[in-house]
Each structure stands twice: as C-alpha cells, then as structure tokens.
Amino acid sequence: MQRPIYMDCHATTPLDPRALEAMLPYLREHFGNASSRTHSFGWAAEEAVDAARAQVAALLGAQAREIVFTSGATEAIHLALRGSARRERGGHIVTTAIEHKAVLDTLAELEKQGLETTRVPVGSDGVVDPEAIRAALRSDTFLVCVMAANNEIGTLQPLAEVGQLTRERGILLFTDAAQAVGKVPLDVEALQIDLLSMSAHKAYGPKGVGALYVRRRGRRVRLAPASPGGGQERGLRSGTLNVPGIVGLGMACEIAGAELEVEAKRVLGLRERLRQGIESAVPDVTLNGSPTQRLPGNLNMSFAGVQGESLLMQLNDIAVSPGSACDSASGEPSHVMRALGVPDDLARSSIRFGLGRFNTQEEVDYVLDKVIAVVGRLRRASPLYANGMSSQGESS
Numbered sequence: 001m002q003r004p005i006y007m008d009c010h011a012t013t014p015l016d017p018r019a020l021e022a023m024l025p026y027l028r029e030h031f032g033n034a035s036s037r038t039h040s041f042g043w044a045a046e047e048a049v050d051a052a053r054a055q056v057a058a059l060l061g062a063q064a065r066e067i068v069f070t071s072g073a074t075e076a077i078h079l080a081l082r083g084s085a086r087r088e089r090g091g092h093i094v095t096t097a098i099e100h101k102a103v104l105d106t107l108a109e110l111e112k113q114g115l116e117t118t119r120v121p122v123g124s125d126g127v128v129d130p131e132a133i134r135a136a137l138r139s140d141t142f143l144v145c146v147m148a149a150n151n152e153i154g155t156l157q158p159l160a161e162v163g164q165l166t167r168e169r170g171i172l173l174f175t176d177a178a179q180a181v182g183k184v185p186l187d188v189e190a191l192q193i194d195l196l197s198m199s200a201h202k203a204y205g206p207k208g209v210g211a212l213y214v215r216r217r218g219r220r221v222r223l224a225p226a227s228p229g230g231g232q233e234r235g236l237r238s239g240t241l242n243v244p245g246i247v248g249l250g251m252a253c254e255i256a257g258a259e260l261e262v263e264a265k266r267v268l269g270l271r272e273r274l275r276q277g278i279e280s281a282v283p284d285v286t287l288n289g290s291p292t293q294r295l296p297g298n299l300n301m302s303f304a305g306v307q308g309e310s311l312l313m314q315l316n317d318i319a320v321s322p323g324s325a326c327d328s329a330s331g332e333p334s335h336v337m338r339a340l341g342v343p344d345d346l347a348r349s350s351i352r353f354g355l356g357r358f359n360t361q362e363e364v365d366y367v368l369d370k371v372i373a374v375v376g377r378l379r380r381a382s383p384l385y386a387n388g389m390s391s392q393g394e395s396s
C-alpha cells in the first residue's frame with residue numbers, strides 16, 4: 001500500500017493512465033492547431049477534437065454539436081450565467097443556497113448589473129425541495145441554476161423534478177455538474193437540462209479543461225459569447241483549443257460511460273465500509289448531508305469535540321479535506337454547512353473523505369483504524385470533550 005493515501009477526490013482526481021496514454025501523441029507528434037485547415041497537422045488535431053466532442057456528448061446523452069470546450073467548470077459556469085444573462089438584460093435567476101463559489105460569485109457580479117436572484121434554502125439534509133424552487137419562480141425568471149452534486153457534502157439534487165418545472169414554463173435549467181459527471185448517470189434529455197458545466201479533472205481527466213453543454217435540440221439556447229477573438233467553438237469561446245486536454249477529457253468520459261455503473265457500486269461499498277466502521281467505533285459522530293441522496297464516494301462527518309484542523313494534522317499520511325471549506329481567512333464555516341444549519345463548532349470538527357476509482361479496501365481499512373485512533377486520542381486530550389457528551393457539540 002502506497003502512502004500518503006489519496007482520499008480527496010472532490011478536490012481533484014488522479015489522471016486515469018488510459019486518458020494520459022490517449023493524450024501523449026497530441027503533446028508530441030500531433031501538435032497541430034485544430035483551426036489549421038491547410039495541412040495534416042491541423043487535420044489530425046481537428047479529428048481528435050471531433051472524436052472527443054462525440055465522447056463527451058455520449059456520456060451526457062447530448063449531441064456533439066451541443067458541446068463547447070472550455071478551460072474547466074469555472075469558465076463553463078461563467079459562459080452559462082453571463083452568456084444567458086446578457087441576453088436578458090435584467091430579469092431573475094433562481095438558484096440554491098449551496099452552489100459552488102464559481103456560481104455564487106458570478107451571480108453576485110451579475111446582481112451589480114441589475115439582475116435579481118433568489119437563493120432557495122435547502123433542508124437539513126442538503127436537498128432542495130422542488131416545491132421551494134417552484135414557489136420562487138417569477139414572471140421574469142429566465143433561468144434556474146441547481147447543482148447536480150455538492151462538492152462538500154455530496155448531496156444529489158432532484159434535477160428531474162426541477163427540469164419538469166422549468167420545461168413547463170419555458171425557463172432554462174442550468175446545472176453545475178462538476179462533481180456528478182462520470183459518478184452518477186446524467187442524461188440531459190431525461191432530466192430536461194438546457195445547460196450543463198463539467199470539468200475533466202474531477203472525473204479522472206487532466207486539469208485545465210472542461211465543457212459546457214448548450215442545448216440545440218428542441219429548444220435552442222442562445223448565449224452571448226464570453227470571449228471575443230478567433231471564433232472557435234462556434235464563436236462562444238474563442239482561443240486555440242487545448243487539444244491534448246480535450247483528448248484526455250474525451251477519453252475520461254468514454255471510460256466513465258463504460259464503467260460508471262460498476263465503479264459507483266464499488267466506491268459506494270468502500271464509502272459505506274468507512275462510514276459504518278467509524279459510526280460503530282466512534283461515539284458522537286454525525287453525517288453531514290443526506291444519507292441516501294449522495295455521491296457514492298462522498299463521506300462528510302463531524303467529530304464532536306475535536307478540532308478539524310488537529311484531526312487533519314494527525315491524519316498526516318491521509319489526504320482528506322476539512323468538511324467545511326472555510327469561506328475566507330476569517331475561518332468561518334462554509335455557506336454550505338450554514339445552509340444545513342450545522343452549528344459552527346460541529347462544522348469546524350468535520351472532515352470530508354472523497355473516495356474514488358483508485359482507492360482500495362486495504363486503504364479504507366487503514367484510514368478507518370487511523371481515524372478511530374486519532375479521534376480517541378484527541379478527545380482524551382481535549383478539555384472540550386468529556387465522555388458521554390451529547391452530539392450537540394455545545395462545547396465552546
């Protein structure tokens with residue numbers, strides 16, 4: 001068993017060796033610019049980009065012409081939100097309280113330009129109620145933005161129900177699917193999604209590349225271009241294409257499509273082994289987020305009476321993250337934990353495990369033993385934690 005053990009797959013995933021192999025020729029001999037129409041270097045690059053576009057589309061139930069390559073999910077989010085908002089000039093967007101910062105900060109910027117937004121709260125399990133979305137819709141609502149899976153607590157949102165609502169009213173549905181693509185089935189037709197952002201490096205592809213799905217079938221979504229220039233990607237996203245990255249993204253999508261079902265079961269099994277092992281050996285632990293509506297590889301738990309930072313430091317050969325990504329230097333718990341109503345001290349005592357394709361049962365068992373030992377040690381040394389305390393965490 002190699003150490004350190006990587007268990008932080010929501011931050012990024014390792015590059016699948018098969019994606020790397022597919023990329024290498026496009027870093028070596030096939031270095032052409034996909035826009036060069038006059039020689040074989042350009043044609044080889046263009047062919048590879050076309051093939052990757054088809055691979056990405058196939059995973060999402062989309063068509064190749066509906067895929068726009070970007071530098072990652074963040075840029076795809078900017079393109080979806082700014083691109084649709086500019087067309088509307090004002091208007092109203094409905095979103096949720098637990099979106100990624102790339103969404104919330106872009107919306108905050110658009111608000112300064114006159115757009116109005118409603119952030120619908122989520123339940124204590126992190127799931128948004130479609131009825132609450134419906135209640136927030138206005139006559140000038142042109143877009144609903146609901147993430148497919150949350151990056152901290154792994155919660156899966158009821159996109160099919162939301163898609164039904166938005167389609168009936170002619171409102172666009174945009175989903176930030178960076179955490180969900182390749183981990184759970186997502187079909188833009190079945191879910192009635194109009195815009196979907198994704199990132200290669202969250203799905204065993206390379207960093208610095210992603211895509212936006214832009215519906216053209218049935219209802220054609222029109223976006224204002226984000227970056228003027230050479231007119232690549234149907235004018236929506238100018239700039240020379242990152243051919244090796246795009247090839248890696250395409251291969252990552254093809255692998256995910258072929259293996260998702262089996263992999264999701266295996267990863268869920270590992271996650272449950274870890275969760276049950278912790279819950280049966282450690283008192284006063286709480287699961288953050290829904291026990292059922294959840295990414296297979298996500299486990300976010302609070303260990304009452306233990307500082308998350310100390311816990312991470314003691315788990316020194318295990319790569320995991322705080323369960324609550326601090327919003328700033330202030331050290332305040334994240335907007336996600338606050339939206340769930342998790343008390344601040346419990347949010348600070350949480351860690352996020354992100355299990356994935358390359359984790360093994362042996363690694364899970366090592367992590368389990370170490371977590372049990374370290375939490376026990378920290379609690380024995382902690383004046384904040386006395387045996388028999390409740391899980392309320394009222395220890396500050």
Ligand SMILES: *Cc1c(COP(=O)(O)O)cnc(C)c1O
Binds near residue numbers: 010073102147
């Ligand atoms: C990682 C992530 C992003 C940003 O993706 P990048 O490709 O790194 O820009 C956006 N949304 C969610 C939910 C994410 O997990």
